[in-house]
Amino acid sequence: xxxxxxxxxxxxxxxxxxxxxxxxxxxxxxxxxxxxxxxxxxxxxxxxxxxxxxxxxxxxxxxxxxxxxxxxxxxxxxxxxxxxxxxxxxxxxxxxxxxxxxxxxxxxxxxxxxxxxxxxxxxxxxxxxxxxxxxxxxxxxxxxxxxxxxxxxxxxxxxxxxxxxxxxxxxxxxxxxxxxxxxxxxxxxxxxxxxxxxxxxxxxxxxxxxxxxxxxxxxxxxxxxxxxxxxxxxxxxxxxxxxx
Numbered sequence: 465x466x467x468x469x470x471x472x473x474x475x476x477x478x479x480x481x482x483x484x485x486x487x488x489x490x491x492x493x494x495x496x497x498x499x500x501x502x503x504x505x506x507x508x509x510x511x512x513x514x515x516x517x518x519x520x521x522x523x524x525x526x527x528x529x530x531x532x533x534x535x536x537x538x539x540x541x542x543x544x545x546x547x548x549x550x551x552x553x554x555x556x557x558x559x560x561x562x563x564x565x566x567x568x569x570x571x572x573x574x575x576x577x578x579x580x581x582x583x584x585x586x587x588x589x590x591x592x593x594x595x596x597x598x599x600x601x602x603x604x605x606x607x608x609x610x611x612x613x614x615x616x617x618x619x620x621x622x623x624x625x626x627x628x629x630x631x632x633x634x635x636x637x638x639x640x641x642x643x644x645x646x647x648x649x650x651x652x653x654x655x656x657x658x659x660x661x662x663x664x665x666x667x668x669x670x671x672x673x674x675x676x677x678x679x680x681x682x683x684x685x686x687x688x689x690x691x692x693x694x695x696x697x698x699x700x701x702x703x704x705x706x707x708x
Contacts, residue, residue, distance in 0.1 A: 471503040471566055472604060483550045494542055495552065497532055502566050510567030512560045522560035598627045607634045607649040621657055629657045 478484060487495060498512075507513035512523045529539035546553045547561070556562045596603050609630060617626045633656040637646050646652040 471499065483552050486550055487545070487552075491542060491545065494532055494534070495546070498528075498546075498553070498561070499563060499566060501528075501531060502561075502563050508562075508567075510565075511556055511562040513556075513558060520558050522556075522558050528561075596627060596630065598631060603631055603634075605630070605634045606638055607646070607653060609649070609653065613650060613653070617654065617657055624657060624660065626657065629653075629660055632656065 484492060484495065502510050502512060505511055505513060507515050507520055512528065513520050514523050515521075525539055525543070526536050529536045532539060534542075543561070547555060553561050553563055596605055596609070607630070614626055614630070617624075630653055633653050636656075637652070640646070
């Protein structure tokens with residue numbers, strides 16, 4: 465399988481990162497172009513390198529400026545901003561620009577570039593599969609899962625699509641706030657798989673919360689102490705319920 469053609473991108477993190485915001489709209493566009501160039505680099509993903517006579521060298525600044533469709537003076541100004549003043553990008557071993565984030569993902573991807581070879585590896589069962597293959601698609605996981613875990617769950621819950629349920633659990637965990645993120649990944653996934661049939665029967669209950677959720681007795685039920693939303697110039701008033 466070829467290298468992953470797209471790089472992981474977190475819109476929320478991108479929009480909330482103060483360093484990225486400081487670049488301004490024009491600078492952020494250049495940053496996205498640079499990230500794309502680094503991700504597609506043939507010498508080393510995440511870096512701006514080129515191979516010359518079997519040696520690696522940094523791509524010259526004039527070539528980078530040409531690819532970005534700006535002048536060399538403009539590029540020198542933005543390079544200083546990106547590297548020294550804000551620190552989004554770094555200077556590497558060959559004096560090249562690189563992104564720590566994209567280099568990290570490249571390293572993780574190369575270890576599992578061909579999932580079929582990974583499964584044959586004698587150490588595969590002890591390797592966390594942060595990337596899983598399902599229906600000819602590569603899914604990046606936030607939860608830590610091993611091959612032994614998948615095989616064990618397939619034996620415990622025959623007839624269930626284990627990988628699909630793992631992906632469901634991972635998607636749910638991604639939507640949680642940092643404080644709500646699951647820490648015991650194996651236990652969380654096991655409960656998700658075990659209770660998946662109950663979840664199908666009752667769409668209002670999550671597989672891991674079958675004993676925690678208590679549906680409201682009626683649609684107009686309001687908890688004690690609830691207040692109505694005041695109009696302009698009015699004070700909030702306690703809501704009247706059927707028990708009052």
